[in-house]
Amino acid sequence: MINGHTEFIAHLGWPTHSFKAPMIYNPYFESVGINAVVLPMGCKPEAFTGVLRSLFTLENIRGALITMPHKVSVVDLLDEVTPTVKVAGSCNAVKRTADGRLVGDMFDGEGFVRGLLGKGLALRGASALVVGSGGVGSAIAASLAAAGVGTLALHDVHASTADALAARLRTHYPAIAVQTGSSDPAGFDLVVNATPLGMNPGDPLPVDIDRLDGRTFVGEVVMKSEKTAFLRAAEARGCRVQVGTDMLFEMIPAYLEFFGWPTASADTLRAVARLEY
Amino acid sequence: MINGHTEFIAHLGWPTHSFKAPMIYNPYFESVGINAVVLPMGCKPEAFTGVLRSLFTLENIRGALITMPHKVSVVDLLDEVTPTVKVAGSCNAVKRTADGRLVGDMFDGEGFVRGLLGKGLALRGASALVVGSGGVGSAIAASLAAAGVGTLALHDVHASTADALAARLRTHYPAIAVQTGSSDPAGFDLVVNATPLGMNPGDPLPVDIDRLDGRTFVGEVVMKSEKTAFLRAAEARGCRVQVGTDMLFEMIPAYLEFFGWPTASADTLRAVARLEY
Numbered sequence: 084m085i086n087g088h089t090e091f092i093a094h095l096g097w098p099t100h101s102f103k104a105p106m107i108y109n110p111y112f113e114s115v116g117i118n119a120v121v122l123p124m125g126c127k128p129e130a131f132t133g134v135l136r137s138l139f140t141l142e143n144i145r146g147a148l149i150t151m152p153h154k155v156s157v158v159d160l161l162d163e164v165t166p167t168v169k170v171a172g173s174c175n176a177v178k179r180t181a182d183g184r185l186v187g188d189m190f191d192g193e194g195f196v197r198g199l200l201g202k203g204l205a206l207r208g209a210s211a212l213v214v215g216s217g218g219v220g221s222a223i224a225a226s227l228a229a230a231g232v233g234t235l236a237l238h239d240v241h242a243s244t245a246d247a248l249a250a251r252l253r254t255h256y257p258a259i260a261v262q263t264g265s266s267d268p269a270g271f272d273l274v275v276n277a278t279p280l281g282m283n284p285g286d287p288l289p290v291d292i293d294r295l296d297g298r299t300f301v302g303e304v305v306m307k308s309e310k311t312a313f314l315r316a317a318e319a320r321g322c323r324v325q326v327g328t329d330m331l332f333e334m335i336p337a338y339l340e341f342f343g344w345p346t347a348s349a350d351t352l353r354a355v356a357r358l359e360y
Numbered sequence: 361m362i363n364g365h366t367e368f369i370a371h372l373g374w375p376t377h378s379f380k381a382p383m384i385y386n387p388y389f390e391s392v393g394i395n396a397v398v399l400p401m402g403c404k405p406e407a408f409t410g411v412l413r414s415l416f417t418l419e420n421i422r423g424a425l426i427t428m429p430h431k432v433s434v435v436d437l438l439d440e441v442t443p444t445v446k447v448a449g450s451c452n453a454v455k456r457t458a459d460g461r462l463v464g465d466m467f468d469g470e471g472f473v474r475g476l477l478g479k480g481l482a483l484r485g486a487s488a489l490v491v492g493s494g495g496v497g498s499a500i501a502a503s504l505a506a507a508g509v510g511t512l513a514l515h516d517v518h519a520s521t522a523d524a525l526a527a528r529l530r531t532h533y534p535a536i537a538v539q540t541g542s543s544d545p546a547g548f549d550l551v552v553n554a555t556p557l558g559m560n561p562g563d564p565l566p567v568d569i570d571r572l573d574g575r576t577f578v579g580e581v582v583m584k585s586e587k588t589a590f591l592r593a594a595e596a597r598g599c600r601v602q603v604g605t606d607m608l609f610e611m612i613p614a615y616l617e618f619f620g621w622p623t624a625s626a627d628t629l630r631a632v633a634r635l636e637y
Contacts, residue, residue, distance in 0.1 A: 084634060085386055087379035087400050099420060102364035109362055122399055123364050125419030137414035142402030143376060357361060 090119040090143045092342070095134065096150035099123040103358060104148055107335055110355040117344060119145060128152055135160055139179050146178040146342045149187075154218060161187040170225035170251045173218050176341050188341055191219050192226025194334025195275070195302060198325050200230070201333065201349070204273065204300050210234035211273040214266050214289045216245040219304050220277030224248060227273075228256040235259055238266040240278075269294045274317075275302045281311035288313050297321030304330060332356075367396040367420045369619070372411065373427035376400040380635060381425055384612055387632040394621060396422055405429055412437055416456050423455040423619045426464075431495060438464040447502035447528045450495050453618050465618055468496050469503025471611025472552070472579060475602050477507070478610065478626070481550065481577050487511035488550040491543050491566045493522040496581050497554030501525060504550075505533040512536055515543035517555075546571045551578050553590050558582035565590050574598030581607060609633075 094104055108121040126134050131153050138144055149157045154173035158164060161177065162184035168174045174187035199206060209232050213224045216239035224235055235252060239245040245263045252261045268274045268290040276289040282305055292313075295301070301317035306327035314324045332349040339346050371381055385398040403411050408430050415421055426434045431450035435441060438454065439461035445451045451464035476483060486509050490501045493516035501512055512529060516522040522540045529538045545551045545567040553566040559582055569590075572578070578594035583604035591601045609626040616623050 085382040085397065085399060087376040087382070089382070089400055091399055091401075097419060099364040105362040105364070105366070120362065120397075120399065122362060122368055122397065123366055123420065124368075126417070127419065130414070130417035133410075133414045134417060137407070137410045140403075140407035140411060142374060142404065143400065 085120060086118070088118050090145040092119065092121045092145055093138050093147040094121050094123045094150070095126045095131070095147055095153055096123075097125050097127050097152065099125045102150070103331065106358050107332070107352055107356045110357050111335075111347060111352055114355045115345075115347070119344075121148065126153070128156070131156060132160060135177070135185075139177075139185060144179070146176065148338070149175045149177060157187065161185045163187070165189065166255050167192065167222070167225045167229055170228060170248075170255050171218070171222040172248075172251065173222065176338055178342060189222050189225065190334040190337045190341070191330065192222035192224070193337045194330040194332070195223045195304070195325075196226040196230050197333040197337065198329040198349070199273070199300065199302065202300075202323065202325060204323075206273075207231040208233040209272040210236070210270070211275065212236040212238070212266070212268055212271045212290075213275045213277055214238045215277035215279075215304075216241075216248045217277070220275075221248050221251075223275055223277055223302075223304070224252060228252055228259055232273075233260060234262070236262040236265065236271065238264065266290050267294055268299065269296060271296075271299055273300045273302065275304070276311075276313050277304050279305065281305035281313055282307050286312075288316060292316045292320065295320050295322065300324070302330075303327050306331065362397060363395070365395050367422040369396065369398040369422050370415050370424040371398050371400045371427070372403045372408070372424055372430055373400075374402050374404050374429065376402045379427070380608065383635050384609070384629055384633045387634050388612075388624060388629055391632045392622075392624070396621075398425065403430065405433065408433060409437060412454070412462075416454075416462060421456070423453065425615070426452045426454060428495075434464065438462045440464070442466070443532050444469065444499070444502045444506055447505060447525075447532050448495070448499040449525075449528065450499065453615055455619060466499050466502065467611040467614045467618070468607065469499035469501070470614045471607040471609070472500045472581070472602075473503040473507045474610040474614065475606040475626070476550070476577065476579065479577075479600065479602060481600075483550075484508040485510040486549040487513070487547070488552065489513040489515065489543070489545055489548045489567075490552045490554055491515045492552075492554035492556075492581075493518075493525045494554070497552075498525050498528075500552055500554055500579075500581070501529060505529055505536055509550075510537060511539070513539040513542065513548065515541065543567050544571055545576065546573060548573075548576055551576050551594075553578075553580050553582065553588075556582065558588035558590055559584050563589075565593060569593045569597065572597050572599065577601070579607075580604050583608065 302325040579602040
């Protein structure tokens with residue numbers, strides 16, 4: 084129940100129609116008695132700079148969730164960002180510090196990594212292939228690096244995109260062996276589809292499935308269906324898998340912590356979410 | 361349930377703690393299936409200009425409710441205002457037209473007048489004394505003028521405030537007989553307390569109650585208790601009365617119409633409101 088004590092999180096993007104965060108956070112806030120609300124704010128690119136700065140002059144803003152098309156452009160508007168933001172090249176959460184600075188972090192990859200750790204996957208020193216070096220692939224690579232993987236292989240249909248991500252990783256994580264070029268999944272502890280392949284019926288699989296080992300853990304970012312064709316094929320080869328929506332729910336606790344609220348488990352959040360709405 | 365299709369009304373003021381509009385509008389929206397929400401936004405004076413302009417660059421803003429301390433300063437930021445705003449010298453509702461202009465209106469007095477009309481009081485040609493020429497007194501005087509009263513007497517402890525309001529009324533409504541100076545309630549069809557007297561225990565009554573005729577209708581803006589001491593004294597002399605919260609509920613239909621939603625009766629709004637929260 085919104086009243087004069089309610090805080091808000093501005094959920095900035097355009098278009099807003101597919102936003103999911105309000106239906107996850109708001110039922111959770113209600114269920115635990117946090118007087119706050121996530122409100123979608125449809126914001127076109129030309130309006131974004133002015134809107135972001137003005138919103139953070141309000142007294143009851145707790146933070147902002149930043150989504151497309153502002154995840155990249157927001158980075159240059161902030162006073163401080165994490166290494167994850169620098170590697171990912173994008174930011175999806177902003178808060179204001181007590182002294183008025185705007186601080187940004189990036190939790191897409193963090194959600195993915197928390198999901199893996201929760202499933203018992205050991206990431207420290209592990210080898211991972213991330214296919215797709217766009218926004219979400221870069222975010223996952225950044226969070227895998229922060230989680231201490233030993234080897235990171237990157238592949239993108241645009242080689243220069245993967246090479247640019249590799250360069251950022253080498254700058255911020257010089258101890259990690261970063262490779263680019265091949266999408267051969269053989270021999271990795273972890274293989275991640277961070278491409279849109281699987282969104283549409285008839286999409287090819289993102290890697291050569293015949294080269295996938297049964298001991299490899301396979302993760303997916305596509306949320307189109309509970310189990311994509313890629314995940315089903317991986318399971319058929321004996322692989323353990325993580326579905327796309329796990330990333331979504333596992334990143335929420337990280338956001339709650341970032342915004343200074345008590346954390347909650349992804350299971351709790353999933354139980355109260357009303358995504359069917 | 362807020363989702364990616366939700367529109368919002370920015371409720372701008374500072375402090376926000378006593379805001380009542382969210383607990384009136386939001387339960388109403390929910391009860392009739394309007395996907396919109398009124399959100400309090402705590403805004404200090406130095407931030408207001410930037411915030412107002414930026415918010416109206418958002419795609420899903422339906423309008424803004426403006427309250428203290430911005431009701432006066434907002435007027436100069438708008439492209440178009442009604443005569444009621446010009447006489448009242450303040451504005452509490454802003455919307456954006458299709459061609460991008462910001463238009464303001466003022467409904468405090470409109471709520472008061474709708475309440476009177478709903479109680480069967482004939483205002484056209486009537487004589488009214490409004491005690492208190494501050495924000496709400498000016499708004500009520502402006503709406504009484506728009507409703508066609510014949511005589512308006514104004515009194516304020518600061519004579520120059522009443523004189524300034526009188527001058528604005530004479531400019532916009534030259535046909536109305538505007539008087540200032542006396543607070544003698546004798547002989548008026550309507551007497552309005554638009555001062556804060558009644559907010560605190562032991563406050564003196566706003567007019568000399570012994571001079572109040574039983575045929576006079578008495579209205580009140582103080583919402584501190586259901587019936588203020590002034591209203592109780594007026595009733596004891598046989599007067600019909602209007603309580604402070606009537607103004608609040610009667611103005612909401614006017615806002616709904618202004619923002620382009622289907623209207624509702626004050627009784628409907630009162631039935632679903634959760635002001636006890």
